Amino acid sequence: GDFCECDDDHCEKFQNKLCGGNGECNCGKCDCNEGYEGSACQCKKSQRDCQTLNNTVCFGRGTCQCDHCQCKEGYQRPHCRLCLGCPDPCQTKQNCIECLGFDSGPFKKNCSLACSKTIFHMMVDQFTIATKQCQHKDSEGCWIKFKMDQLFGEEYSAEILKQRDCPEPPSVIAIIGGSIASVALIGIVLLMLIKMLIHMRDLKEFKKFEDEKKKSKWA
Numbered sequence: 001g002d003f004c005e006c007d008d009d010h011c012e013k014f015q016n017k018l019c020g021g022n023g024e025c026n027c028g029k030c031d032c033n034e035g036y037e038g039s040a041c042q043c044k045k046s047q048r049d050c051q052t053l054n055n056t057v058c059f060g061r062g063t064c065q066c067d068h069c070q071c072k073e074g075y076q077r078p079h080c081r082l083c084l085g086c087p088d089p090c091q092t093k094q095n096c097i098e099c100l101g102f103d104s105g106p107f108k109k110n111c112s113l114a115c116s117k118t119i120f121h122m123m124v125d126q127f128t129i130a131t132k133q134c135q136h137k138d139s140e141g142c143w144i145k146f147k148m149d150q151l152f153g154e155e156y157s158a159e160i161l162k163q164r165d166c167p168e169p170p171s172v173i174a175i176i177g178g179s180i181a182s183v184a185l186i187g188i189v190l191l192m193l194i195k196m197l198i199h200m201r202d203l204k205e206f207k208k209f210e211d212e213k214k215k216s217k218w219a
Helices: 094-102 172-218
Strands: 023-026 029-032 062-065 068-071 119-124 133-137 143-150 156-161
Touching: 094 119, 094 133, 094 143, 094 156
Parallel strands: 119 156
Antiparallel strands: 023 029, 062 068, 133 143, 143 156
């Protein structure tokens, strides 16, 4: 107005009532009565439909408004459990899995600082988590298999198989046997070459002898 006073008469309506009849219009914005929320005070405060099976609200990845989860970007309703557009934890957490499970990899020196506060892991013989299986080729050339489940916020539980799939080490016997076979083959080839050279020399000597014999015959 002319004196910059607040407009207390034009707030959002619900069911044709200013602030839904559950609050007061204060400078164009509804101030809701105790127990109500929403832009027009249209909702009773409740988190019943925002509660998850692990007794969190929207899995810590959203806020509960009007008894519905308003999820962070990428996370899906109704409870913000899954994120379709987020980076795959199989890729983003693989170095943590390697250092937590086998004390190796690029995070080995600062594993507790980088990983242990956000990933709660267990070494298992077989999986119990019903999520997709991940695998990662570690710094030693072995394949690590693991599964992850996102808990509250950015925290994860992880199951890591105790047994890695590692390539078979080269056989010492096979290496020695191959070396011996190679030496033997080279020896045989050399003997054949020597024999061939001797044979060629003998032929040459015989031809020379025959030529001299013919010359002496006609002399």
